[in-house]
């Protein structure tokens with residue numbers, strides 16, 4: 080599908096068709112788009128929880144302000160961001176670069192110093208802000224990939240992160256639920272699919288300089 084057509088067709092689904100599941104191979108492609116997302120310094124300071132279990136989805140329903148998507152979606156993706164990375168995380172990252180690109184880890188010393196400098200200058204709260212921004216790039220890519228795969232979505236930040244964190248066993252000292260993405264196929268009953276898109280006209284959005 081043409082990508083502009085896919086973006087026109089997509090909308091934030093309020094009710095999915097409960098009987099339709101996203102096939103595993105399509106889910107895999109969408110997740111791969113998330114995995115390939117760019118992130119600041121390549122650190123990917125987040126994890127993506129893929130909630131397939133109906134039981135866990137059921138438990139999560141009460142955490143959402145508007146739960147109709149959660150009770151009907153095929154899968155729920157939850158972006159969990161980190162407020163600090165720690166030495167071990169950064170060590171593993173550099174080992175991964177070194178192994179993947181077949182270069183000695185010492186060649187990356189300057190880059191490593193740079194990362195340490197930048198991280199040391201930030202509070203945990205600032206690191207969390209930064210990490211959450213990165214997770215929204217993943218969100219955008221997942222939504223776009225899903226649209227191209229003809230899979231419907233609803234991005235969601237209308238939830239109680241604390242109760243979600245408890246259900247998902249997230250350590251509140253280190254991590255935070257940033258944003259969620261429900262995946263599935265639109266229900267015919269969802270009248271939102273018939274509404275026209277409301278977007279700023281080009282003249283109000285783009286400033287050509």
Ligand SMILES: Cc1cc2nc3c(=O)[nH]c(=O)nc-3n(C[C@H](O)[C@H](O)[C@H](O)COP(=O)(O)O)c2cc1C
Nearest residue numbers: 089090091092093145233234235236237238258276
């Ligand atoms: C980061 C983000 C969070 C959102 N949170 C919710 C939400 O919690 N519940 C909901 O029904 N829609 C949510 N939306 C959907 C927006 O309301 C929707 O994208 C916007 O109105 C544009 O409509 P469209 O996506 O249908 O084109 C969210 C969208 C984004 C990008």
